[in-house]
Amino acid sequence: MQLNLTTNSGSVKILDLTQPIVMGILNVTPDSFSDGGQYHALDAAFKQAEKMVADGAKIIDIGGESTRPGASAVSLEEELIRVIPIIKLISAQLDVVISIDTSKAQVMRQAIAAGAHIINDVRALQEEGALQAAADLAVPVCIMHMQGQPSTMQNAPCYQDVTAEVVAFLQQRIDACIHAGIKREHIILDPGFGFGKTLEQNFQLLADTPVFHQFDLPVLIGVSRKSMIGNLLHCDESQRLAGGLACASRAATDGAHIFRVHDVRETADVLAIVAQLAKHRVSKRD
Numbered sequence: 001m002q003l004n005l006t007t008n009s010g011s012v013k014i015l016d017l018t019q020p021i022v023m024g025i026l027n028v029t030p031d032s033f034s035d036g037g038q039y040h041a042l043d044a045a046f047k048q049a050e051k052m053v054a055d056g057a058k059i060i061d062i063g064g065e066s067t068r069p070g071a072s073a074v075s076l077e078e079e080l081i082r083v084i085p086i087i088k089l090i091s092a093q094l095d096v097v098i099s100i101d102t103s104k105a106q107v108m109r110q111a112i113a114a115g116a117h118i119i120n121d122v123r124a125l126q127e128e129g130a131l132q133a134a135a136d137l138a139v140p141v142c143i144m145h146m147q148g149q150p151s152t153m154q155n156a157p158c159y160q161d162v163t164a165e166v167v168a169f170l171q172q173r174i175d176a177c178i179h180a181g182i183k184r185e186h187i188i189l190d191p192g193f194g195f196g197k198t199l200e201q202n203f204q205l206l207a208d209t210p211v212f213h214q215f216d217l218p219v220l221i222g223v224s225r226k227s228m229i230g231n232l233l234h235c236d237e238s239q240r241l242a243g244g245l246a247c248a249s250r251a252a253t254d255g256a257h258i259f260r261v262h263d264v265r266e267t268a269d270v271l272a273i274v275a276q277l278a279k280h281r282v283s284k285r286d
Helices: 042-055 076-093 105-114 130-137 162-180 199-207 209-215 227-233 241-253 264-285
Strands: 002-006 012-016 021-027 059-063 097-101 118-121 141-144 187-190 258-261
Touching: 021 042, 021 264, 042 059, 042 076, 042 264, 059 076, 076 097, 076 105, 097 105, 105 118, 105 130, 118 130, 118 187, 130 162, 141 162, 162 187, 162 199, 162 209, 199 209, 199 227, 199 241, 227 241, 241 258, 241 264, 258 264
Parallel strands: 021 059, 021 258, 059 097, 097 118, 118 141, 141 187
Antiparallel strands: 002 012
């Protein structure tokens, strides 16, 4: 499996997904749940991007609006001020795929023009103009499931069957994307861990990772430092690495393709081990 990405120069960059890869999180925000304020300044953000690339990140996911539970909305102008300069700098200086984490159509358009390659939208292109923007830009898109909005999503989320309902939602959004003119091979799926789910629902989704392969599309896993780990292990964000690596190992073994994480080097090491073990299992069966 692979993603074909078009650069600003018109050349095609191929992202190989035959083995799991790391997407490094770069939040240029003052209030993200784990790293808010650390990379708000341009020089600090670029140094972190450099480190993540050196540590093995194949994608840098840049976000200018926190989507943590209870987060407040950010204006279009403020989001653009936060993300466009760092996208331009990374695009000019580093050989890495850039993802823009946004739900706003105008941010999508300006981010891709500045050098980003992928749109990562927690609202699955449901905001005004987002679906058309993604279709016009003709770039890969990651569509995520979320019940509610960030400000209210953790207020008693309820499902009859969480996996079946997430699958049905993703199918509906795939259909909407294709109808709008987005190529099927440009769609990435994210079950939306922590976005309107309880602890048990999150772990049910993780255990059901193989179910999402029915779409034959790349699957993104984003559990890094999230409360599903903290609530199970009774620890804060600074103590969630081991739990996150355990989740990554399980999801990688179950065939997930992209891992959105804060701790790039450690996750890349885990994914390398999983990939090596998978190679030997295939060799033994042959």
